[in-house]
Amino acid sequence: MLEDQVSRTALFTAYSRGYHCNYDKPRIFADPLAFSLLSSEERDRIELLLMEVFRAANPVAAALFTDTQSAMGWMMQSGAAASILLSRAQYAEECLEKSLESGVCQYVMLGAGLDSFAFRRPELAEKLELFEIDHPATQAHKRQRLTELGWVQPANLHYVPVDFTRQRLADRLGDSPYDPGLPVFFSWLGVTYYLPREVVLATLREVAKVAKSGSSIVFDYLDREAFEPRKCAPRVQRMLNHVESLGEPMQSGFDPLSLPAEMTSVGLELAENLCPGEIHSRWFLGRSDHYRACEHVHFAHAKIL
């Protein structure tokens, strides 16, 4: 991502969660606070940019829409991004809720972006120490926005700026109230794609180092075929092109078949490795709109050994 500016993709994911919560039924993931985390200028800019992308990709369809809201609906449902980010957020919070039953008392959101969990789920949040880890530029932007909104900061919410490409997660968490002796749940949503592969593996190794045995992490990843233009699904290729144009190119993927061995090599044990078909069955089946699980995207849940 660009060094000194808020992650553009974090703004887009917040927009998509907000759009979905306000205009789609039934909801795959409900985030009624997402739109508030964007200023009205940011929302306008995102809609303008999405309209440009729509017109460039499909001028005939784009000309049929006379209002922004329905054009955005078409973009959300036919594009790749919204279906990925809604279902992975739902998956992570379902896994978090289960892990609370087994005593987890810390939640670390790696690359949190504009995740609203701390404010949106007070009944769960109050049982946890919360750590938002993010690139310094994105985190500073979010904190500024929260100040503008005047939302009361929960005392159990801790912000830890980290650039995964330059800093060690263990060192940075060590400077915070994080307790390595207590069970923890990590989410790492929408981030592995953007980092060099060795940084992804090094960060997972750091997670294994700082987390008590039995703790776990959920993350999403692209398979390697997404990076082969002849095999990549068209809407995923459009997403790759779009994020590259925003200055945040996707660069890393994993082979779902070799992921178990790769997780073992960094001190983790893969407990679940959902493919697009399984993701579709869990969160999309029976919908009457056009949301469907995204080709090439997988969800992993790994335990710390």
Ligand SMILES: C[S@@+](CC[C@H](N)C(=O)[O-])C[C@H]1O[C@@H](n2cnc3c(N)ncnc32)[C@H](O)[C@@H]1O
């Ligand atoms: C697509 S957004 C996902 C945000 C959030 N997890 C979600 O699902 O909405 C990508 C996130 O990765 C973070 N990120 C990208 N590169 C990073 C890096 N080198 N170090 C730390 N965070 C990074 C961005 O700041 C941003 O918050």
